[in-house]
Amino acid sequence: MCTVKQLHEDMLIRFIAADADLTLLWAAAVGKRPGVALRQKVVWITGASSGIGEELAYQLSASGARLVLSARRENELHRVKRKCLELSSLEDEDILVLPLDLLDRSSHREKTDAVLQHFSKIDVLVNNSGRSQRGLFLNTDIDVYSSLMELNYLGTVSITQHVLQHMIHHGDGIIATVSSIAGLVGAPLSSGYAASKHAIQGFFNTLRTELTDYPNITISTICPGPVVSQIVHNAFSEQVNKPLSNAGDQYHKMSTERCVRLILAGLSNRVKEMWIAQQPFLLVFYLWQYTPTLAWYITSLLGRKRVQNFKAGLDADTAYFTKPKAKTS
């Protein structure tokens, strides 16, 4: 017989081991499977050349979804396509490589038309392209803030507008956008990135309320914590064209494979907001949602340490978890 104490301990262990919000974990455990819900669907992934977008392409193709792969580097997209074909029973024409610069908003109508010409429909758009930021506000050019808004916010909104028109006509579809924990929570050294992701959250939360006459169109925001990818390597520094000097270690981050498995569970079950993070980051989501005062206190402590580490030239991310070592080079 299970005692109340054992039950509490069991719940605590499950919460510590959890890496997504309860709705998403529920969907992953007992919901529709991607191989059923997404099979033969046409899924357009932006930012498919690396990180989360690349892994989305692999897992979606293995689930039988037909794909549009977009990013700026065509050769990288062809590499991803070749691997998708190896992993699946898809044919060459089931995967369209469509180079796209999200910043070139004047091309978005033409790109959407190209997808429709090839597949006649778009079932799912995954707005995944994005760049992050490392830098203190007072040392950062305003151009960096403008670039972050242009890419993460306006580029995403623009492509969404074109695809949504088609989905309204069709009466069905999913627009899923990879936001971030920084879309809900303040993230020191990433004020412009957090602002762009907060903008995304506000935009899509409002758009969802404008689409209540279209119950089969789902607006989904995906909020990951740290995940293995090229995101820090590609992040903006204090100046638009200056690469980041210390991209850091990724050992403490969630695997790309696990993050994408959860995203697919969310898409298959049309989950509207997904929180995906290992502890202690998952706890941060809950604290910000339910106990903001405590969240402010903890974020200030962590933020202070993060800023101090960054100023000392240390890796801002891993310094949370390790005794910081001075940079060797």
Ligand SMILES: NC(=O)c1ccc[n+]([C@@H]2O[C@H](COP(=O)([O-])OP(=O)(O)OC[C@H]3O[C@@H](n4cnc5c(N)ncnc54)[C@H](O)[C@@H]3O)[C@@H](O)[C@H]2O)c1
């Ligand atoms: N990795 C993380 O820790 C993490 C956490 C939270 C949210 N995210 C979000 O996940 C998404 C994917 O990032 P990632 O972690 O895989 O990083 P990544 O750098 O590996 O991939 C980013 C992708 O976006 C593409 N991209 C960049 N600029 C573009 C442009 N102008 N036009 C078209 N495509 C462009 C890149 O080519 C690449 O394919 C981003 O929106 C990011 O903000 C990542």
